[in-house]
Amino acid sequence: xxxxxxxxNQTQKVRLQAALQHLAELASQVSSSNLxxxxxxxxxxxxxxxxxxxxxxxxxxxQVVATLCGIVERVNKLVYVRTLRAxxxxxxxxxxxxxxxxxxxxxxxxxxxxSQDAVLMLQSMNLPDGIQxxxxxxxxxxxxxxxxxxxxxxxxxxxxxxDGSLHLQARSQKYGKLERGQLLIIPAYLVKRxxxxxxxxxxYGLDLILGCxxxxxxxxxxxxxxxxxxxxxxxxxxxxxxxxPLEVRRxxxxxxxxxxxxxxxxxxxxxxxxxxxAEASKSSNVDIKDMLGAEFYVQTAEREVQRxxxxxxxxxxx
Amino acid sequence: xxxxxxxEKQFMHGGIAQDLxxxxxxRLQFRPISIxxxxxxxxxxxxxxxxxxxxxxxxIKAELGxxxxxxxxxxxxxxxxxxxxxxxxxxxxxxxxxxSSELSVGLQRCLxxxxxxxxxxxxxxxxxxxxxxxxxxxxxxxxxxxxxGNLLDALAAAIKVALSNTGIPKVxxxxxxxxxxxxxxxxxxxxxxxxxxxxxPVIVTLTKVGRHYIAxxxxxxxxxxxxxxxxxxxxxxxxxxxxxxxxxxxxPSVMLDMISVAKHASENLIAVLDSEIAAAEAxxxxxx
Numbered sequence: 001x002x003x004x005x006x007x008x009n010q011t012q013k014v015r016l017q018a019a020l021q022h023l024a025e026l027a028s029q030v031s032s033s034n035l036x037x038x039x040x041x042x043x044x045x046x047x048x049x050x051x052x053x054x055x056x057x058x059x060x061x062x063q064v065v066a067t068l069c070g071i072v073e074r075v076n077k078l079v080y081v082r083t084l085r086a087x088x089x090x091x092x093x094x095x096x097x098x099x100x101x102x103x104x105x106x107x108x109x110x111x112x113x114x115s116q117d118a119v120l121m122l123q124s125m126n127l128p129d130g131i132q133x134x135x136x137x138x139x140x141x142x143x144x145x146x147x148x149x150x151x152x153x154x155x156x157x158x159x160x161x162x163d164g165s166l167h168l169q170a171r172s173q174k175y176g177k178l179e180r181g182q183l184l185i186i187p188a189y190l191v192k193r194x195x196x197x198x199x200x201x202x203x204y205g206l207d208l209i210l211g212c213x214x215x216x217x218x219x220x221x222x223x224x225x226x227x228x229x230x231x232x233x234x235x236x237x238x239x240x241x242x243x244x245p246l247e248v249r250r251x252x253x254x255x256x257x258x259x260x261x262x263x264x265x266x267x268x269x270x271x272x273x274x275x276x277x278a279e280a281s282k283s284s285n286v287d288i289k290d291m292l293g294a295e296f297y298v299q300t301a302e303r304e305v306q307r308x309x310x311x312x313x314x315x316x317x318x
Numbered sequence: 319x320x321x322x323x324x325x326e327k328q329f330m331h332g333g334i335a336q337d338l339x340x341x342x343x344x345r346l347q348f349r350p351i352s353i354x355x356x357x358x359x360x361x362x363x364x365x366x367x368x369x370x371x372x373x374x375x376x377x378i379k380a381e382l383g384x385x386x387x388x389x390x391x392x393x394x395x396x397x398x399x400x401x402x403x404x405x406x407x408x409x410x411x412x413x414x415x416x417x418s419s420e421l422s423v424g425l426q427r428c429l430x431x432x433x434x435x436x437x438x439x440x441x442x443x444x445x446x447x448x449x450x451x452x453x454x455x456x457x458x459x460x461x462x463x464x465x466x467g468n469l470l471d472a473l474a475a476a477i478k479v480a481l482s483n484t485g486i487p488k489v490x491x492x493x494x495x496x497x498x499x500x501x502x503x504x505x506x507x508x509x510x511x512x513x514x515x516x517x518x519p520v521i522v523t524l525t526k527v528g529r530h531y532i533a534x535x536x537x538x539x540x541x542x543x544x545x546x547x548x549x550x551x552x553x554x555x556x557x558x559x560x561x562x563x564x565x566x567x568x569x570p571s572v573m574l575d576m577i578s579v580a581k582h583a584s585e586n587l588i589a590v591l592d593s594e595i596a597a598a599e600a601x602x603x604x605x606x
Contacts (some may be wrong), residue, residue, distance in 0.1 A: 007352030150321035179325025235497030243332040
């Protein structure tokens with residue numbers, strides 16, 4: 001993962017420091033129950049009997065010690081450390097974006113930033129003609145007409161098989177190949193699991209898919225193709241040649257840069273935050289490419305402080 | 319290396335045609351550049367240059383040596399570039415060697431002039447202490463820390479900044495020992511001589527993607543290039559070296575056009591570098 005480094009001048013550094021300090025204070029007010037540990041910190045277990053040491057812990061001189069940086073989690077007797085920055089760990093039902101790296105018999109292999117490659121079986125996805133039937137050898141030979149190598153694909157985590165491999169499924173029109181747009185790769189922990197990961201931003205005319213694995217797709221809006229419309233095959237090749245309109249492309253770039261900026265600052269990515277950043281850049285007349293500059297970087301951090309402070313105030317009044 | 323799907327390729331080509339690239343830049347705009355000097359304390363001069371998400375480090379080490387017998391009035395400069403495996407898995411083991419040597423050759427061509435040492439950006443005769451006997455050997459080492467395209471431009475900028483940061487110890491030759499071949503020298507550890515970097519060029523690479531050419535390509539854009547021309551231009555707007563990469567041919571008129579565009583872009587780049595050098599030196603003085 002390539003990280004964006006932004007150089008700040010002296011006053012900007014001071015402002016950013018103040019903003020981050022403020023954020024840390026706000027965070028400590030909200031959550032006091034969660035214990036954050038770094039490597040070699042002791043985890044207080046209050047001499048309970050029969051503590052089970054989970055992931056990221058070890059015993060040292062009779063004490064439980066963290067071997068990873070993260071948050072201490074407890075489930076009954078089990079104590080483990082949930083790391084803040086780690087590879088993506090899939091859960092059943094996650095919506096992910098991946099890139100096809102290989103076509104194997106009856107399956108595609110996808111890179112999804114997990115410790116192993118994910119598998120999308122031919123039988124666990126809808127055929128383009130939309131008919132439910134057994135997959136034949138002809139279908140298997142035509143797999144490359146559905147997804148090729150390097151294609152960006154959106155799918156859902158189906159579960160782990162008995163042999164430990166990760167299987168995906170794409171049984172709906174909303175899943176499938178993504179075209180006319182760009183893929184951004186950000187740390188997976190910045191994308192929180194939510195009800196909605198597909199976002200059609202109508203005011204911008206684009207689709208935003210926040211994959212749980214940290215792959216973010218930003219592309220021109222594409223209507224889900226109904227199987228009836230698809231009969232009219234002649235129309236599609238013509239459509240493919242069309243370029244994205246300039247206005248939509250500006251919006252795609254602006255949204256992409258807000259995603260890059262928020263991930264560089266380490267703020268969680270929600271569609272509200274992304275749109276808010278894009279709108280702020282528009283209203284303060286910041287050029288698209290200057291969104292990654294030092295000044296807007298600091299401004300975004302300061303705006304986040306205000307947002308969280310007002311959130312906290314609201315909570316107190318309720 | 320970078321695999322892009324047909325849809326992404328088409329999107330990128332369309333963006334370049336519409337003069338709006340995927341990070342919002344126009345065709346000839348550079349990514350934000352930032353500089354730190356003095357990052358390696360053991361070296362005589364060093365610099366880190368960040369160009370968007372591309373990060374490179376250059377260090378200059380000066381050692382006393384003997385001039386080559388054929389060129390007794392010239393010092394020696396060696397450029398070596400290394401691609402760190404931290405920049406990407408493809409640089410692991412011997413994977414980065416091909417790119418490293420390509421970058422080293424490109425930089426040698428652009429900075430060191432011809433075989434005779436004529437036309438070099440670094441004045442080789444200023445490195446000689448006693449003709450035929452003793453001279454400075456400059457070892458220029460570049461390290462690619464994070465690779466996101468346009469490495470040659472970033473490395474050239476890093477070397478230029480590192481050279482301006484370089485202090486070479488003042489040396490006085492003790493004359494009476496000249497009877498033998500070996501000379502006695504006295505290396506001062508207090509007085510340092512600044513290097514004259516006014517002649518060191520910057521490199522501007524123009525990458526041809528589709529029908530247009532772009533400056534400061536990212537690695538995604540570089541994966542789609544047909545050819546790339548690297549032009550090294552000095553402060554006076556003179557072209558010092560030219561390297562072409564990529565298989566596709568270029569029309570001579572396009573080539574001339576690219577050179578004049580690169581010359582124009584280099585003026586901006588040199589101005590940015592100068593102001594960044596001043597800022598970085600001020601920051602370093604504050605720190606120490």
